[in-house]
Amino acid sequence: MIVSEQKPFGQIFDFVRDYNNILVLGCGTCMTVCMAGGENEVGVLSRQLKLAARHNNLNMNIDELTITRQCDREFFDENATEKINRSDVVLSLGCGVGVQYIVELFPEVIVRPGVNTRFYGANISQGLWLERCAGCGECVLDQYEGICPIARCAKSLMNGPCGGSADGMCEVDTENTECAGQLIYERFKNLNKLDELLEIKPPKNWSAGRDGGPGRIAREDMMFDE
């Protein structure tokens, strides 16, 4: 899933303090699971805004809504559309995709982001999310037995580990970040395939990633004829 964290409240408040009708719009998918912008977070943030508005003698009408996904047109139903059109500013707790999609669907509405979108990650344990994919466009997990050197190595080294690896940890954060090169080595060792690691991996083809501008996937078979 996409993992985000809420922006500092001061920044959020500055985004909306000049508006009267504010809609705090949550997203029911990734942002709910990563506890950054689901129904609960929308509730807490709305209440914070109400208290801050009262404290600053500002007249703010704060409405709240959480839709299933902000990156899909079908979830902007009649109720959501009415609430969005009625507001002066939409504070989106969706990821960066959600914020932009609202702007596309409702060009006349001002939208502000309430979260910082961070990475594609897994929920390792309650309250802990770690990056696992970099969305590089050409998956190499087959070559590394399911451990991604692109996302999990600070240098994205295809032939790691580097000299910054010590006791299985990365020098970037020796407390919390495991060395991907070491993890890959351990994995191959457990599978009795260490000899395969002797092969030097050629430079990765990055053209599937950011090269060539924004990504586009078009499936003719899935499209409606118009």
Add this chain to the structure above:
Amino acid sequence: MLKKKPKIIAFCCHYCAFTAADLAGTMRLQYPANVNIVRLPCTGKVNANMLLQAFVDEADGVMVAGCEPGSCHFLEGNVRAVKRVSFAREKLSEAGINPERLEMFHIPASEGPLFAKSAKEFTEKISQLEKKGDGEADEPDSDETGVETGETDSREIGAEKGEPD
């Protein structure tokens, strides 16, 4: 301006603090009548939404009263409540509300006197905060100038500074 009586909401665990409050009544112990008790099955039920809503609904102070550590009927509810209260205090602070207005208590069922004492002391604390002008800006003039209390409001607007006070 000082309000007559601060409005206090006390979220109490059914198994301990609520029973203690009941016992305080049975023992004819006096505690401030402005403490409004909300009975919960466990303080593990509280969340930041609920606590902040109390302030949105004009509470001046909020108590969360659960079992002592290690004696939760549901094992860990009170421990979780401590974390959630701590989280809600941060959120209050960010919104410009003095986090001292929200406090966690641990009151066993047999401690009627402790409940009465805690309710009294917390009410007194909130009254002092109100007196110092450390409340919400429901009296704009005094809050902005500090003239009424003869002192500058020490609490900066956290929201404007972008950091907790």
